[in-house]
Amino acid sequence: MNRERSLWPIVARREFVERARDRGFQVSTSITLVLLIGVIVISALFNRPTSFDLGVVGEGSDAIAQDVVVAAKALDIGLDVHELADTTAARRAVDAGDADAAIVDAQRIVVRASPPAQLVALIQAASLRQRSRQALVSSGLSVQEVDRALLQAPLPVDALQPVNAKRREAASVAFVGVLVLYGQLFAYGYWVASGVVEEKSSRVVEVLLATVRPSHLLRGKIFGIGLLGLAQLLLIGIVGFVAAKGVGTLDFPSEAIATLGLVLAWFVLGFFFYASLFAVAGSIVSRQEDLQTTMTPLTIVIVASFFIGISATSSPDSTLAVVASLLPFSSPLVMPTRIALGDATWWEIVASIVVSVGATAALIPVATKIYSRALLRSGRVRIRQVLRGREA
Amino acid sequence: MSDAAAGARALELVGLTRRFGDVVALDDVTFSVEAGQMVGFVGPNGAGKTTAMRIALGVLRPDAGEVRWLGRAVDAETRRRFGYMPEERGLYPKMRVLDQLVYLARLHGLEPEDARARAAAMVQALCVADRGGDRAESLSLGNQQRVQLAAALVHRPEVLVLDEPFSGLDPVGVDVLSEMLRGQADAGVPVVFSSHQLDLVERLCESVVMIDRGRVVASGRIGDLRAADPRRLVRVEVSGAGEEWIERVTGVRVTEPLPDGGIVELSDGVSGSDVLDAARAVGPVRHFSVVQPSLSEIFRRLVTR
Numbered sequence: 001m002n003r004e005r006s007l008w009p010i011v012a013r014r015e016f017v018e019r020a021r022d023r024g025f026q027v028s029t030s031i032t033l034v035l036l037i038g039v040i041v042i043s044a045l046f047n048r049p050t051s052f053d054l055g056v057v058g059e060g061s062d063a064i065a066q067d068v069v070v071a072a073k074a075l076d077i078g079l080d081v082h083e084l085a086d087t088t089a090a091r092r093a094v095d096a097g098d099a100d101a102a103i104v105d106a107q108r109i110v111v112r113a114s115p116p117a118q119l120v121a122l123i124q125a126a127s128l129r130q131r132s133r134q135a136l137v138s139s140g141l142s143v144q145e146v147d148r149a150l151l152q153a154p155l156p157v158d159a160l161q162p163v164n165a166k167r168r169e170a171a172s173v174a175f176v177g178v179l180v181l182y183g184q185l186f187a188y189g190y191w192v193a194s195g196v197v198e199e200k201s202s203r204v205v206e207v208l209l210a211t212v213r214p215s216h217l218l219r220g221k222i223f224g225i226g227l228l229g230l231a232q233l234l235l236i237g238i239v240g241f242v243a244a245k246g247v248g249t250l251d252f253p254s255e256a257i258a259t260l261g262l263v264l265a266w267f268v269l270g271f272f273f274y275a276s277l278f279a280v281a282g283s284i285v286s287r288q289e290d291l292q293t294t295m296t297p298l299t300i301v302i303v304a305s306f307f308i309g310i311s312a313t314s315s316p317d318s319t320l321a322v323v324a325s326l327l328p329f330s331s332p333l334v335m336p337t338r339i340a341l342g343d344a345t346w347w348e349i350v351a352s353i354v355v356s357v358g359a360t361a362a363l364i365p366v367a368t369k370i371y372s373r374a375l376l377r378s379g380r381v382r383i384r385q386v387l388r389g390r391e392a
Numbered sequence: 393m394s395d396a397a398a399g400a401r402a403l404e405l406v407g408l409t410r411r412f413g414d415v416v417a418l419d420d421v422t423f424s425v426e427a428g429q430m431v432g433f434v435g436p437n438g439a440g441k442t443t444a445m446r447i448a449l450g451v452l453r454p455d456a457g458e459v460r461w462l463g464r465a466v467d468a469e470t471r472r473r474f475g476y477m478p479e480e481r482g483l484y485p486k487m488r489v490l491d492q493l494v495y496l497a498r499l500h501g502l503e504p505e506d507a508r509a510r511a512a513a514m515v516q517a518l519c520v521a522d523r524g525g526d527r528a529e530s531l532s533l534g535n536q537q538r539v540q541l542a543a544a545l546v547h548r549p550e551v552l553v554l555d556e557p558f559s560g561l562d563p564v565g566v567d568v569l570s571e572m573l574r575g576q577a578d579a580g581v582p583v584v585f586s587s588h589q590l591d592l593v594e595r596l597c598e599s600v601v602m603i604d605r606g607r608v609v610a611s612g613r614i615g616d617l618r619a620a621d622p623r624r625l626v627r628v629e630v631s632g633a634g635e636e637w638i639e640r641v642t643g644v645r646v647t648e649p650l651p652d653g654g655i656v657e658l659s660d661g662v663s664g665s666d667v668l669d670a671a672r673a674v675g676p677v678r679h680f681s682v683v684q685p686s687l688s689e690i691f692r693r694l695v696t697r
Binding site: 007010011014018022198199202203204205206207208209210211212213376 | 476496
């Protein structure tokens with residue numbers, strides 16, 4: 001019976017090709033990608049590291065500027081110094097926005113309207129140091145003595161809640177991951193359900209059942225749609241990664257790739273679980289209009305898991321997040337985040353995978369049974385009745 | 393037709409029984425369709441025709457009995473070489489016609505190359521070649537019906553089972569389909585189809601299987617069924633007499649009223665000339681003949697309603 005075994009890939013292929021060729025799918029994928037790139041670019045613009053343009057004109061200004069450059073560097077602030085011809089040129093540059101501030105003759109700071117506080121403070125401090133130094137040197141102290149007195153190391157800062165840049169980035173990548181994963185699980189699960197209803201309502205299912213077993217029909221459908229979901233997810237991930245890397249938002253690219261891998265893996269885990277349930281939701285109705293009703297319990301569970309997933313990006317070790325990361329219906333939306341943030345222990349990860357795979361393995365035969373028996377029934381089919389009944 | 397003889401090349405339904413809850417849809421249904429034969433499967437609504445056909449195709453399972461082809465119980469592998477047209481027509485509404493046929497051909501075991509060639513040949517043969525790239529939902533109902541037939545034939549089926557293939561067709565469509573089915577039967581394919589259009593069945597088929605309330609009430613060649621009918625039927629018409637008079641003739645039962653008379657069944661002890669005398673008494677007799685019972689009449693007699 002090799003031939004029979006080879007039927008479900010034909011079903012899967014149709015699901016994949018027909019849906020990938022669908023214009024609606026192509027348009028929505030394009031929109032998703034454009035939105036993603038847009039969000040990445042905009043957030044890059046807002047999170048750009050602070051940097052100033054400083055104009056200098058006249059004697060002594062440059063020395064102050066050099067001092068400012070050194071101090072700015074220590075604070076991780078970028079500074080470009082522009083030599084300007086004269087006071088008029090300096091004022092014009094500041095007025096036109098080409099310079100954020102200008103030092104004129106080491107005497108005066110020119111700014112446009114509200115002074116950029118950080119920059120002005122840096123200039124003030126530098127100028128103060130310069131003038132103190134000159135004053136002390138002219139009062140008879142040696143340059144060495146003056147420098148020893150003035151060039152003190154800055155006070156160490158003891159942050160009580162230090163910002164972990166790596167973790168912060170991991171959290172935002174995980175956030176996007178949860179968002180996308182939620183969208184994928186929901187959209188592709190819905191596709192499985194509506195695909196089942198389409199075959200029922202168009203009656204094509206009877207033509208198919210004359211040659212394909214219901215279980216193979218279901219398997220082909222889930223694999224085909226799942227593969228498309230995985231491919232789209234991969235595309236979104238790659239485009240997102242390249243865009244973020246391109247605009248320089250990603251400081252830890254290898255961590256981002258690891259998170260992407262987690263998202264893909266948990267999509268597979270979550271999809272098979274949810275797809276089986278969505279197939280049941282689809283098989284027990286005969287019209288698309290009735291699908292919303294049977295999908296409601298699933299919708300509620302996915303949305304709730306999504307919110308837990310979002311909350312886990314900020315508090316991955318809360319009891320709720322820990323429990324949710326172990327349950328089969330919520331783990332796809334919670335566990336990748338906990339792993340990405342380094343808050344999941346290895347045994348939790350293993351337990352989550354085992355529970356997910358085990359639950360799916362237990363679910364598929366039941367789902368297949370309901371699906372097979374409900375396929376040729378019209379109207380709203382009661383699950384209990386179908387399970388108690390007999391095979392077609 | 394003994395089992396041994398039929399075993400050669402025939403689709404056999406043997407002792408099929410199927411219940412849905414308390415309803416007995418099929419009760420020990422047995423009949424066979426030989427290669428090259430076209431058999432009409434007739435019976436009132438709800439008699440069990442669709443259930444029997446679904447079981448033949450493996451869409452449903454019987455509680456008892458089996459389906460045989462070439463003398464052996466059919467399995468999934470054998471059924472893939474059957475062609476089926478369900479009563480509820482089914483195509484993917486959004487899928488392109490040609491893709492749809494290729495897909496179904498592949499599911500029936502054809503290799504991709506062969507499937508494409510056959511699909512193209514089918515749309516050509518059914519005169520829908522120019523719609524091959526269109527979505528099924530954009531086709532007229534008649535053209536969808538043609539595609540449905542193409543779907544049943546695309547994989548060169550060894551056996552054809554069609555549930556109400558003629559319903560909804562215009563006379564030209566009926567002719568096209570009749571010819572295609574005749575062609576299949578002539579090529580050695582056993583063809584069985586259900587229909588409520590008994591005159592059509594009478595014209596197309598040599599044999600029929602009549603089913604009522606899940607039981608086969610008659611089967612065999614139509615000629616034999618006629619010969620086996622014990623009734624004596626007479627058709628009589630009297631010009632301008634209206635349809636009332638025939639009801640008053642004694643010793644007959646009207647089986648089919650006609651404008652100026654009707655077809656009547658003679659009771660025992662009543663002869664045709666008695667009826668003719670009664671007609672003459674009413675007026676000028678325009679028509680008088682002894683008639684063979686039509687399939688519809690045999691049907692009405694055998695099917696209890």
